[in-house]
Amino acid sequence: MTLSQRVNEWTEAVAIAGRQILAHKVRSLLTALGVIIGIVAVTLMGTAIKGIDTGFTNSLDMLGQDTMYLQKWPWGDVGDDWFKYRNRPNVDIRDADRINEAIAANPDSLLRLAVPSKGRDFRVKRDDRSASGVYTEGTVADFASMSTADPVHGRFFTHIEDQSAAMVAILGYDLAESLFPEGMERAIGERISIHGYKFTVIGVLERQGSFLGLMSFDRRAIVPLRSLQKFYRANWGDNIKVAAKPDVDMDAAEDELTGIYRRLRGLGPDEENDFELNRSAMVEEQLGPVKSGVALAGFFVTGLALFVGAIGIMNITFVSVKERTREIGTRRAIGARRQAILLQFLMEAVSICLIGGLIGLLIAFGLQSVVSTAFPDFPFSFSADLVILATTLSIFTGVASGLAPAWQAARLDPAIALRHE
Amino acid sequence: MASVIEIRNLHKTYHLGSTIVRALDGVDLTVAKNEYVAIMGPSGSGKSTLMNIIGCLDVPTSGSYHLAGQPVDEMEDDDLALVRNRQIGFIFQSFNLLPRTSILRNVELPLVYSGISRDERLDRAREALRKVGLGDRIDHQPNELSGGQRQRVAIARALVNDPSIILADEPTGNLDSRTGQEIMALFEDLYQQGQTLLVVTHEDDIAEHARRCVRLRDGLIESDLAISNPVLTRAQ
Numbered sequence: 001m002t003l004s005q006r007v008n009e010w011t012e013a014v015a016i017a018g019r020q021i022l023a024h025k026v027r028s029l030l031t032a033l034g035v036i037i038g039i040v041a042v043t044l045m046g047t048a049i050k051g052i053d054t055g056f057t058n059s060l061d062m063l064g065q066d067t068m069y070l071q072k073w074p075w076g077d078v079g080d081d082w083f084k085y086r087n088r089p090n091v092d093i094r095d096a097d098r099i100n101e102a103i104a105a106n107p108d109s110l111l112r113l114a115v116p117s118k119g120r121d122f123r124v125k126r127d128d129r130s131a132s133g134v135y136t137e138g139t140v141a142d143f144a145s146m147s148t149a150d151p152v153h154g155r156f157f158t159h160i161e162d163q164s165a166a167m168v169a170i171l172g173y174d175l176a177e178s179l180f181p182e183g184m185e186r187a188i189g190e191r192i193s194i195h196g197y198k199f200t201v202i203g204v205l206e207r208q209g210s211f212l213g214l215m216s217f218d219r220r221a222i223v224p225l226r227s228l229q230k231f232y233r234a235n236w237g238d239n240i241k242v243a244a245k246p247d248v249d250m251d252a253a254e255d256e257l258t259g260i261y262r263r264l265r266g267l268g269p270d271e272e273n274d275f276e277l278n279r280s281a282m283v284e285e286q287l288g289p290v291k292s293g294v295a296l297a298g299f300f301v302t303g304l305a306l307f308v309g310a311i312g313i314m315n316i317t318f319v320s321v322k323e324r325t326r327e328i329g330t331r332r333a334i335g336a337r338r339q340a341i342l343l344q345f346l347m348e349a350v351s352i353c354l355i356g357g358l359i360g361l362l363i364a365f366g367l368q369s370v371v372s373t374a375f376p377d378f379p380f381s382f383s384a385d386l387v388i389l390a391t392t393l394s395i396f397t398g399v400a401s402g403l404a405p406a407w408q409a410a411r412l413d414p415a416i417a418l419r420h421e
Numbered sequence: 422m423a424s425v426i427e428i429r430n431l432h433k434t435y436h437l438g439s440t441i442v443r444a445l446d447g448v449d450l451t452v453a454k455n456e457y458v459a460i461m462g463p464s465g466s467g468k469s470t471l472m473n474i475i476g477c478l479d480v481p482t483s484g485s486y487h488l489a490g491q492p493v494d495e496m497e498d499d500d501l502a503l504v505r506n507r508q509i510g511f512i513f514q515s516f517n518l519l520p521r522t523s524i525l526r527n528v529e530l531p532l533v534y535s536g537i538s539r540d541e542r543l544d545r546a547r548e549a550l551r552k553v554g555l556g557d558r559i560d561h562q563p564n565e566l567s568g569g570q571r572q573r574v575a576i577a578r579a580l581v582n583d584p585s586i587i588l589a590d591e592p593t594g595n596l597d598s599r600t601g602q603e604i605m606a607l608f609e610d611l612y613q614q615g616q617t618l619l620v621v622t623h624e625d626d627i628a629e630h631a632r633r634c635v636r637l638r639d640g641l642i643e644s645d646l647a648i649s650n651p652v653l654t655r656a657q
Contacts, residue, residue, distance in 0.1 A: 005536030012533050023521055330517040333478060334578065335506020335534040337499050415478040418513065 009340040013347040020320065020348050021355065031316045032356030034309020035397055038302050039360025039390045040367070045298025046386045047368055049291055056287055060280040062208050062217050064148050066250065068257060069278040070095075070114075070240040076286050088274045093118055093225070095264055096140075096240045102260045110253040111260075114242045115143045116225060120232055122195040124221060126179040134175055135220040136194055138228030139241075146243040147205075149217070154188045154203030157224055165226035169194065170203035174218035194221060197231055250279065306393065309356065310401035317349050317405035328409055329417030342410035349402025350395055357394030361387060423490075425585050425617050426452035426475060431484035433470050433640075444470040445481070446640035452586075452619065457612045459628035459648075460621045462637035471637065472621045476509055476588050477501045489585040506534050510579025512589035516571045518563040524550065524574045525559040531582045549577040553607060569600035576607060580616075587611065589620045593627055605630045609653060626652070 021028045063069075072088050093116030103109045119137035123130060144156040153176075157168050169192065176184040179192065187201045199221075208217040244253035254277050261275060321328070328341055433445040444467045452458055462468040473479035474486060477493055480501075486494040489508050493501065505511075518527050529546040537545075550556050553573040563571055572592060579587055589608070593601030609630065612618055620631060628634050629652045636643045 002536050004538070005534065008533045008536050019521065326517060327519060330513075330519070331530070331534075332502065333476070333505060333511045333517075334531040335502050335582075337502045337534070339499075340534065413479075415473040418478070418517070 009337075009343055012340070013343040014351075016344050017347040017351040021351055027316065028352050028355070031312050032309070032352050032359065034305050034307075034312050035353050035356030035394060036309075036360040036363065038305035038309055038397070039357045039394065040364045041298060041305055042302040042393060043361060043364035043386050043390055044367065045294060045302065046383075046389065047364070048294050048298070050383065050386075052287070052291055052294070056284070058209060060283065062148050063280040063283075064146060064241075064243070065280055066244045066246065066248075066253075067146055067279065068242045068244070068250075068254060070099075070242060070257070070261065071276050071278055072236075072239075074276045075278045075282055085276075089265075090235045091238050091240060091275060093235070093238045093240060095261070098264055099240065099242060099257070099260055102263075110244055110248040110256050112243045112245045113142055113146060114240050115140050115146065116238070117143070117241055118225065118228060118232070118235065118238045120234070120237060122221075122232075124175065124179070124192060124194050126190065126192045129179050129181075131175055131178055131219070133219075134194075136228065137220060137222050138225035138232075139222060140225055143222070143241070146241060149205040149208050151203040152206045153185045154201070156203060156222075162224040162226065165224055165230065167197065167199045167227055168202045168224065169199040170205060170222040171201055172205050172216070172218040172220040173207040174216060175221060176201075176204040194223070195231055197227075199223060199227075250281065254279070302393075306397050309353075310397050313349050313352055313398070313401040314404060316352075317345055317402050318408070320348065321345060321405050321409040325412065325417050325420035328412055329414050329420065332412070332414035333418060338410040341412075342406045345406035345409050346399060346402040349406070350398030353394040353398035353401070354391070357390050361390050424451045424453050424487075425456075425489055426450060426619075427485075427487040428475075429485045431471075431474065431486060432482045433467075433474065433479070434482050443640050445474070448484070448637075448640070448642055450635065450642065450645075452617065454585075455612070455615050455617055457608075457618045457630075457632040457651075458620070459631035459634045460619060460637070461623060461625075461628050461634060462643075463623070465639075466637040467640040468621060468637050470640075472588065472590055472619075475586075475619065476511060477505045502534075506531055507582060508585040510576075510582065510584040510587045512572070512575050512579050512587065512592045514591035514594040516563070516568075516575045516595070518571055518574055518578075520563060523560050523562055524555065524566070524577075527563065527574055528578045528581050531578060535582060545581055546577070549581040550574070552580065553577045567600070568596050569603055572596060572600075572604050573607065576604075576611075580611070586617045586619055589618070591622055592620060593622075593624070601627070605652075 070091055072091055073085050078085055096114040096116040099111075099114035103111045103114070117137055117139045119135055121133045122136045123132045124134045124136070141157055141159045141162040147156075151170065152173070154170070156170060157166065160166075161168055171179070171187065173184075176187050180187040180190070184204050187204055190201050192199055192201060205218070242257055244250060257277060258273065262273065265274060267274065331341065428448060428450040431445050431448040432443070435442040435444055446467075448467075448471060460468060460472065470479070474481050477488070477496075480496070481494050484494065485492065488504060491504065493504055496504065518524070519530070525543065525546050528549050529542045532542040532545060547556065547559060550559055553576050555570060555573055555577065558566070558570070563574065566574065592608075593604055596604065605627065608618055608620070618631070620627065622628050629648060631648060632651055633645070633647050635645045
């Protein structure tokens with residue numbers, strides 16, 4: 001068996017497959033339907049999971065990867081422990097200063113800065129335009145250094161404005177857009193009212209997008225803490241944001257902050273923490289089951305479609321073997337080895353699957369383009385590894401479905417095959 | 422003269438349920454190079470079985486068979502495929518051309534399985550088609566040709582690998598008598614050019630073109646006679 005014979009067997013098999021599919025276009029397309037559906041399913045599942053990942057990373061960046069949120073409540077579901085958390089003392093935002101003192105006292109501290117934060121949803125008005133449910137956050141001027149969004153217009157408030165409880169506000173992008181449809185750069189210096197109190201707009205933040213598609217970080221207002229406290233003194237939503245130094249181990253930073261705050265709270269060695277340090281990494285754990293749910297559903301649909309598709313292709317390949325028994329006999333008589341016949345029918349099944357896979361990819365790509373155009377916020381991403389996955393699955397399906405009929409064809413007795421009517 | 426086919430005490434038995442069918446029951450046959458042999462016999466005589474074994478499409482139950490000096494009676498399937506490819510040119514009653522495929526591609530096919538490069542394949546296929554008088558129709562498909570032309574394509578395909586023997590199974594069975602005569606004239610030309618030909622037929626007037634006639638009956642050679650005055654048909 002020489003190499004050139006093998007090469008010729010392969011090229012001949014490819015040529016036959018091409019001719020066969022062209023001669024039975026409709027039949028081949030219908031047969032490939034299962035594979036098409038399977039590949040669309042697997043590709044969309046892949047893009048969805050990737051999209052969730054991408055959207056997730058973006059959302060985590062909004063929280064700040066190096067920021068810890070010192071709060072009364074943990075993020076996520078508290079379940080049966082509700083009362084335990086409810087009975088904890090509220091976080092006292094004045095502790096932010098004490099944490100900063102502790103950081104300053106320790107030259108090896110992994111922490112950088114703590115800022116107090118309090119806030120609630122308020123109605124925001126500008127002349128006859130208004131927006132309700134705008135989260136208005138009161139904080140200090142230092143917050144600017146840990147904000148995940150910078151002002152696109154204007155600026156943050158200063159220490160002096162902060163200390164003097166100046167009535168100034170920084171607006172989120174979407175809020176500025178809805179209150180100042182004539183152009184948000186015109187917002188600077190304009191008066192708005194929050195909960196009936198007059199504020200002057202001094203800045204507009206850049207767009208951040210929505211957090212996991214659930215809540216918008218762009219529909220909010222930031223004002224000096226003392227200004228907010230003029231009309232809002234409830235403390236149940238208070239929290240302290242603590243930024244770590246860049247590129248430090250966040251677990252170690254969390255340990256350090258836990259130690260500092262336990263001391264401030266005067267907790268004995270046997271006592272549990274009566275506060276929560278939330279950070280972005282915790283959200284990741286909550287999202288895991290969503291991703292595996294999508295993956296499971298996707299794999300189920302893909303598996304089912306490919307299985308049905310494989311049976312269809314197996315069936316049509318058996319038909320093809322039957323129809324072309326005489327041709328098989330002729331090819332064997334003029335010198336085709338069994339392997340050449342096997343290859344010929346395998347190649348036919350694989351080609352149908354590959355074409356189905358290609359069509360599936362195109363459909364998935366089209367769907368994805370349509371969805372991304374219609375919902376630009378939906379984080380979809382299409383990538384090369386999905387193409388490779390789809391191709392591999394197609395080839396695998398082709399081989400799995402073509403093997404039995406191809407084997408049957410290869411085992412045919414040439415003398416009998418030649419006499420087949 | 423070197424013998425191309427040497428068959429000694431060939432047996433082939435089939436099991437049909439509990440009955441044993443002795444399709445060939447001790448056949449001896451020697452064919453020398455450039456012989457023109459007709460193989461005849463009624464159905465059930467073992468004619469088809471003998472043809473299948475000579476064509477290396479089947480192996481004998483016992484006995485020996487040498488083709489062009491090679492013992493082929495105990496060869497593996499892949500080796501038999503190679504022998505068919507190199508030594509035997511098949512011609513079938515119903516032509517067995519590939520549909521929707523140009524006749525050039527049809528004739529080229531044995532060379533594909535020989536592992537010959539595309540350029541050489543096409544050259545040799547064109548040459549073979551020229552030999553059978555179809556050099557100007559290489560791009561036609563079989564369904565665009567008459568029965569006689571199709572059989573000439575099949576002959577070109579049988580010749581393209583320069584085989585030791587041409588094995589024709591009822592080559593004129595699907596043709597009218599005039600076209601059949603044309604095919605026999607082509608065979609005569611090949612014989613004159615030194616080709617070894619075996620023609621399996623049940624028609625006496627086809628067998629009469631050969632130089633030697635082997636008759637089978639009940640799995641045995643009944644007679645093996647030279648034809649003293651063969652019908653000589655020349656192509657016009």
